[in-house]
Amino acid sequence: MHQQIFASHKNAEKEYLVTWFIKALAATGFVAALTTSVHASDWSPSGPVKLMIAFAAGGGADTQARLIAEDLEAKLGWELIPQQVTGKGGLNLAKALHDMPADGTAIGMVVTETLGYNMRVADAGMTPDDFTAITTTSSFQMAVVAPSTKGWTSFADVIAAAKSGETLRFGVMSPKLADLAYLVSEAQGVEFNIVSVRGGREVMNGVIAGDMDLGFMAGIQGKAVDAGEMVNLASALSTPLIQTPDAPVFADLGVPFNADGYFLFIGPKDMPTATRDALAEAISDVVSTEGYKSNAMITAAFGGATVIAGDAAQTLVTEGYDAAGALLATVEAE
Amino acid sequence: MGLTDYIWLGVLAVFQGPEAFDLFGLSVSITVLMVVAGFILGIVVGATPGLAGPMAMAIALPLLISAFGFTPDALLPVMGFLIGVMKGATLGGAVPAILFNTPGTPDAYLTTLDGHPMTRAGQARKALKIAHVSSATGDTFSDVVLILCAPFLAVVIEGYLDLPEKTALLILSLAFVASVIGNSVGKGLIAMGLGLMAAYIGTGEDFYPRLSFGTQSLARGFPVTTAVLGVLILGEVFKSLDDLRRDRHRPDAPKAPKPTDHAALSRADLRRIAPYIARSAVIGTAVGALPGIGSTLAATLGHTSGARRHARKHPDRLPFGKGAPEGIAATEAANSAVSGANLIPVLSLGIPGNAAAVFLILATESIGGFNPGPAVFRIPPDRINPELVVAFGLFTMMMLANLMNWTIGGVFMRMAGVMARARKEFLMPMVLLLTLTVIYVQDPRMIAICFAIGFGVLGYLMRRVGMSPLPFVIAFLLARRLEDTARQAFSATGGDAWFLFTHPIAALFMALAVVSVGLSLRRSAGQQRP
Numbered sequence: 001m002h003q004q005i006f007a008s009h010k011n012a013e014k015e016y017l018v019t020w021f022i023k024a025l026a027a028t029g030f031v032a033a034l035t036t037s038v039h040a041s042d043w044s045p046s047g048p049v050k051l052m053i054a055f056a057a058g059g060g061a062d063t064q065a066r067l068i069a070e071d072l073e074a075k076l077g078w079e080l081i082p083q084q085v086t087g088k089g090g091l092n093l094a095k096a097l098h099d100m101p102a103d104g105t106a107i108g109m110v111v112t113e114t115l116g117y118n119m120r121v122a123d124a125g126m127t128p129d130d131f132t133a134i135t136t137t138s139s140f141q142m143a144v145v146a147p148s149t150k151g152w153t154s155f156a157d158v159i160a161a162a163k164s165g166e167t168l169r170f171g172v173m174s175p176k177l178a179d180l181a182y183l184v185s186e187a188q189g190v191e192f193n194i195v196s197v198r199g200g201r202e203v204m205n206g207v208i209a210g211d212m213d214l215g216f217m218a219g220i221q222g223k224a225v226d227a228g229e230m231v232n233l234a235s236a237l238s239t240p241l242i243q244t245p246d247a248p249v250f251a252d253l254g255v256p257f258n259a260d261g262y263f264l265f266i267g268p269k270d271m272p273t274a275t276r277d278a279l280a281e282a283i284s285d286v287v288s289t290e291g292y293k294s295n296a297m298i299t300a301a302f303g304g305a306t307v308i309a310g311d312a313a314q315t316l317v318t319e320g321y322d323a324a325g326a327l328l329a330t331v332e333a334e
Numbered sequence: 335m336g337l338t339d340y341i342w343l344g345v346l347a348v349f350q351g352p353e354a355f356d357l358f359g360l361s362v363s364i365t366v367l368m369v370v371a372g373f374i375l376g377i378v379v380g381a382t383p384g385l386a387g388p389m390a391m392a393i394a395l396p397l398l399i400s401a402f403g404f405t406p407d408a409l410l411p412v413m414g415f416l417i418g419v420m421k422g423a424t425l426g427g428a429v430p431a432i433l434f435n436t437p438g439t440p441d442a443y444l445t446t447l448d449g450h451p452m453t454r455a456g457q458a459r460k461a462l463k464i465a466h467v468s469s470a471t472g473d474t475f476s477d478v479v480l481i482l483c484a485p486f487l488a489v490v491i492e493g494y495l496d497l498p499e500k501t502a503l504l505i506l507s508l509a510f511v512a513s514v515i516g517n518s519v520g521k522g523l524i525a526m527g528l529g530l531m532a533a534y535i536g537t538g539e540d541f542y543p544r545l546s547f548g549t550q551s552l553a554r555g556f557p558v559t560t561a562v563l564g565v566l567i568l569g570e571v572f573k574s575l576d577d578l579r580r581d582r583h584r585p586d587a588p589k590a591p592k593p594t595d596h597a598a599l600s601r602a603d604l605r606r607i608a609p610y611i612a613r614s615a616v617i618g619t620a621v622g623a624l625p626g627i628g629s630t631l632a633a634t635l636g637h638t639s640g641a642r643r644h645a646r647k648h649p650d651r652l653p654f655g656k657g658a659p660e661g662i663a664a665t666e667a668a669n670s671a672v673s674g675a676n677l678i679p680v681l682s683l684g685i686p687g688n689a690a691a692v693f694l695i696l697a698t699e700s701i702g703g704f705n706p707g708p709a710v711f712r713i714p715p716d717r718i719n720p721e722l723v724v725a726f727g728l729f730t731m732m733m734l735a736n737l738m739n740w741t742i743g744g745v746f747m748r749m750a751g752v753m754a755r756a757r758k759e760f761l762m763p764m765v766l767l768l769t770l771t772v773i774y775v776q777d778p779r780m781i782a783i784c785f786a787i788g789f790g791v792l793g794y795l796m797r798r799v800g801m802s803p804l805p806f807v808i809a810f811l812l813a814r815r816l817e818d819t820a821r822q823a824f825s826a827t828g829g830d831a832w833f834l835f836t837h838p839i840a841a842l843f844m845a846l847a848v849v850s851v852g853l854s855l856r857r858s859a860g861q862q863r864p
Contacts, residue, residue, distance in 0.1 A: 083778065085554070087536070087537070087554055087555065088541050088542075088543065088553075089541060091541055092543075092553065092554050095550065095553070096550075118541060121541055122541030122542060124541065124542065167828065169826045175539075175541075193825055193826050193827070193828045194825055195497075195822045195825050195826045196539065196821065196822065196825065197818065197822060198818065201705065204709075205705075205709050206822075208709055208712065209492050209709075210492075210493075210496075211496065211497050211822070211826065212826070223717060224714070227714060227715065227717055228715075229714060229715070
């Protein structure tokens with residue numbers, strides 16, 4: 001047990017280093033993207049660009065993708081054809097994109113978890129190396145959230161309730177988050193009934209309806225938290241939440257892993273650097289420049305754009321894939 | 335913001351939407367225009383033999399979405415059109431049943447029993463008028479109940495139903511649909527099973543696709559539009575084409591006699607049918623409010639209970655089934671009263687009761703911005719719940735359609751009989767092409783067309799063996815929700831494999847599911863006995 005905790009601490013340290021490293025890379029990546037822009041802007045797609053979207057039509061992520069497509073059309077005159085390829089945590093999209101030409105006429109929007117945890121677990125004969133990471137657009141504000149009617153004001157209250165014998169249902173929207181919920185319960189010496197649903201919207205519905213007591217939400221809870229209807233109890237990220245900076249992060253709760261994640265544009269393997277950088281530049285430009293529709297939407301829903309482009313993005317997904325291995329090993333060991 | 339503010343916002347959203355045109359200085363919003371257009375199309379479609387509301391809704395939906403886009407602004411005009419079609423078709427559906435003995439829907443079948451004998455007796459106009467009054471009354475009553483009760487019912491239902499109860503309720507809905515729709519419980523259960531199986535291909539929680547034989551084309555599963563339109567529309571098209579081929583060598587069917595009556599409905603007539611309308615409106619509304627149970631059951635119950643009362647109280651009058659005006663009234667009021675109340679489970683739980691509701695849910699899913707579920711009827715303290723505004727917008731559009739139902743409905747209904755002259759040889763290929771286009775637009779893969787044709791063949795075979803395709807469609811739509819809810823209930827109860835039976839309400843639903851299948855089995859056994 002002691003050994004395990006020790007190992008956990010070491011893991012936590014490693015996680016912090018990795019995060020720092022990624023952030024440093026992100027900075028250089030962004031600079032690199034800017035400096036190569038002379039070459040990149042020479043490139044434009046040879047025809048319509050198929051934009052595959054791994055998220056259900058009408059949701060927040062789908063809207064983001066479609067608005068980016070609209071912005072690119074308006075700004076650069078490119079023709080983008082959005083198309084839903086949902087299911088299997090983005091792996092259906094990965095599989096479909098895998099065999100497409102790598103000339104920039106087929107790209108997809110997923111989350112980093114698709115190329116990380118999901119690809120690792122699925123063991124579907126694909127690794128992040130089979131894809132070209134183009135750019136991230138925004139990060140999640142992944143938090144553990146409960147309705148204020150529960151009367152909890154901190155995560156400690158949840159643990160106290162669980163220890164007093166209350167059966168608590170913890171809503172999650174992906175297998176990785178289910179693992180994290182399990183690890184946090186193990187670390188705190190309590191038990192949660194972990195209920196898996198599709199998407200943060202369903203966690204929110206379930207919590208409102210009383211089908212669940214608490215759950216992960218990646219930003220949609222913002223307005224309800226502001227209105228005092230819901231409480232951010234903990235940050236599932238490596239960093240504190242923007243909205244509730246006082247809530248503990250997962251490392252504070254004894255879990256050396258986190259749910260750091262980004263919306264990510266990818267292409268097939270071996271996309272030429274000029275193509276990749278032109279796409280990255282075009283996308284990062286519209287999502288981070290005020291006045292574009294996608295920028296307005298991302299600012300409202302995710303607190304602003306987070307751009308990690310090019311090589312830095314590739315490193316990010318590779319690190320995520322490796323970290324997933326460590327997470328799985330820990331869960332199996334518990 | 336109180337409830338009244340939401341109601342007002344909902345009304346404004348309908349009438350003050352984007353302007354379509356100016357009428358004598360009054361601006362007419364595009365939403366109102368769409369309700370009117372949908373209503374008129376609905377009557378025409380309903381009145382056309384062989385066509386029905388759901389078919390028109392299926393064809394219209396993708397065209398509407400491509401015209402209005404995926405923005406939240408598109409929601410009310412698109413839903414308005416669909417609601418218009420739903421109401422118009424319910425009204426118009428009585429026309430072919432009464433005039434030509436060709437019911438467009440299973441529930442209109444019961445209208446033929448008394449409606450067509452009246453036509454043969456030269457009383458077609460009177461029959462149509464009775465159908466109009468009964469249908470419009472039932473519909474309006476049901477909508478009033480919906481608007482008054484939906485917000486409260488939704489909250490109450492949610493309070494009593496936990497995950498195990500929701501799972502059991504879905505199972506009960508499926509059992510009910512399978513045993514009540516169509517004429518054979520066995521065929522209903524088979525159709526339902528096929529629907530579940532088709533829906534479970536390629537889906538599921540695991541990262542590897544199940545039941546896909548390792549192929550990439552099956553790994554993504556069947557899109558909803560492909561399966562639903564395939565079975566409902568392509569199946570019908572294939573059957574109609576086959577019928578045309580078979581009928582070519584037969585002499586023409588005898589034409590209906592010219593109506594000889596001119597009399598409007600007298601007060602005495604109205605007094606005579608009023609009790610039947612009232613009783614059936616209540617039955618239809620109650621049946622409609624139950625999740626997953628459609629208008630066919632309501633029509634059956636309305637007709638049966640009306641027949642019993644009629645035989646007891648007025649043995650002197652013409653009995654049901656021989657051309658009794660009361661029979662038309664009892665059936666039409668009941669099946670029309672379903673449509674409003676049917677939206678209670680649709681809005682609060684997302685469970686469709688009939689094919690029309692299926693397309694309303696499809697529309698909200700495609701457009702986004704409105705997720706049927708418990709969150710719709712919440713009133714948060716210091717911000718606006720846009721979904722509640724949309725809900726009241728929907729209610730406003732329904733009342734608008736009711737107004738048209740009463741005013742122009744009857745006129746159009748009688749004019750729509752002209753549509754009977756449209757030739758199927760030209761109509762069916764057009765429908766086929768349109769449907770395939772619609773499917774390809776939603777899922778631009780050639781394989782999707784192959785799937786759709788496959789489902790069409792399935793739908794054709796089901797019709798040929800007398801199996802209603804509706805249990806298949808409803809099972810396909812509920813399958814994913816059923817699996818998700820069952821998994822969630824299992825984990826929420828801490829891995830209790832008996833969660834369906836250890837919770838009292840869930841156990842009650844399960845018992846009702848068994849009873850509904852059992853009773854229907856007895857009923858059909860009774861019918862088969864000479």
